[in-house]
Amino acid sequence: MTALRPLTVLLFLLTACGRDAPPALPEDIRPVRAEQVGLDTVQHGTRYAGEVRARYETNLAFRVTGRVDTRKVEVGTRVKAGQIIATLDPQDYALAARAAQARLTAAEAEDRLARQDLQRFIELRAQNFISQAELDRRRTNAEAASAQARQLHAEAARQANQQAYTRLTAPHAGVMTAISFEAGQVVQAGQTVAKLARTGEFEVQIDVPENALDSLRAARSPDIRLWSVPDRVYAGRLREVSPMADAASRTYRARISLQHPDAAVQLGMTATVGIGNESAPGLSVAQSALFRVNGQPQVWVVDPQAGKVAARSVRVGDLNGSRAAIVSGLTAGEWVVTAGVHKLASGQRVRLVTPPRP
Template sequence: MTTSPHLLAAPRLLACAIAGLLALGACSKKAPPETPPRAVKLITAGQTNADTGETFAGEVHARIETSLGFRVAGKLQSRSAQLGQSVQAGQVLAQLDPADYRLAEQAASAQVQAADTARNLAAADLQRFEELRKQGFISGAQLEKLQAQLKANDAQLRQAQAQAQIQGHQVQYGALRADHAGTITAVLAEPGQVLGAGQPVFQLAQDGPRDVIFALPEGAQKSLPVGSSVRISNWTAVSTEMQQSWTGRVREIAASADPITRTFTVKVGIDAPQNAAPALGSTVRIYPPEAKQAQALLLPLSAIKRESQGSIVWVFDAQAGQVKMRSVQTGAIVGNAVAIEKGLQAGEQVVVAGVHTLTDGQKVTPYEGKPTADNTSASGS
């Protein structure tokens, strides 16, 4: 019995068709899932009172700052004062190794005893020879010699006593004491270090009036003469509602510009007692007399994206759930914020974080923040 060639070819054709369908299925790609909207942090732009004129940044210092050091040389044995510590007048801050100075003090005391003994012996000899002179047993020249010897012994005793006092002072100078009440602003030596006489160990900001020190650009010193009244505010304030303000007067302007920065150092005395003045070392803002307050639209610096064509912000479209790129014109920087002069209206919502990773028209959702512990427990119950 013979088999038809068509019947033999049928299974082969069926296998080829199945293999082709499998290959087509493997080559076809599934459509990627839609990216979920990204959560963004928003802020609503609003008008506020702000100083948009020229301002300067300064640092609060004590009016009198002194370098404290030992009056004698030696090895630093201990240091009790720490950086930032408040100290009182007369408080011991550090101590040198006193061994050598105590030995020198003992040697000076021994010299006093020796000089006192020699002086007493010379006085006794003079007294005896005065009796002999009255009796005519010695000449007047001999008596005068003994009188001169007593005077020399007196001088040697006074010299030894003065030297003993000096050595006693040397021992006392081995303890470094604060000469005024204040705050330690720098520590310049550690125990075990060998110090020279007068080498600074601490920097002390004395209690009392406070100054603000800042740099004035070259050419601007005439606009802020000595005696000018200025306003001072804390650095972190971005509006008048958040400001702590003080007044001050220009006390001193450097006679010459810094050779590197070409700026003039200015010192402004703060018209406030120490307990009401800004904290020592804090950064403050100085407003010259011509600085004016005005309504300004302020945004955090993190909301601004700098590009070659200018500054842009991302404005949130609540209806479309998207962010739109918007070019803006920026003005003065006020603390950690910048004034927006053109391109934005009060009431619009702007992205304030991650502005460098967004694209125009990107789908976003407002960031609501993490749930608190109270909210979590309430939902679980």
């Protein structure tokens, strides 16, 4: 039995050698969409990201202390001038107003009585029925009663105002941008509880490094683009620059007014402001051709002869709609992949959907 084992192994090896080798699998050639890099009209300059803000934003606060009774708006609510935003519990202020009014009513009665008495004593003095000293005393009493009535009239008006101040109203038309209170919360007089932005006038707030301040001030008309509608360009005007740098970032805050905003401009949108932009011939590619590796923008460059792709780092300039200006890394005439860039590998064989022109 042991002698048969070498013979069995030999027969197995001979059988294996007689089998045909498996056919080689065809190489995977991925079809890709690409474009040829060429000269284009691109913008040269620096862009700063910012946020669309209202030109005027008002901090709202109650003028009296109290417990919030009702809240009638939410963030984003559009309000008219005079519209009630919130109310405080008015009970204590209503009681104080009624008490002040009652004191005023009593004082006015005393004032009328004192004036009537004074008139009678003037007539008695004319008939020498009383002395001049008595008349002077009556006149002083009447003047004191009149002064007391005026004082309590002012106090009653103040208490009525205090009661009216339990209603927080919009000083102008606009949209609510912040609310920091809830019903039942006790708020202090003068404590900011909401913010109201005036609609119609917008600006973009950006932070600029100190080495760009001169360029910013010299820019005649900075252009503004919204990320939501990148193909649309808005004219801007520098309104103000902070006189001091931020202690942490060492940048200067600037506000750029939008000259002619349209319905697409909304508060809180992300925007970019171009400073020193000039149109000039340059290279550009579709933004879909770009991808990042460790934060570095790259593109897939196609070798039409070898039919392979290779990753190449590029330096990107301004973005204009769906196009991106290329500062360095590419030359005119090269082919770059514009779709499916995240599914490729370096050295992978590809086939251009649109073959290069001879």
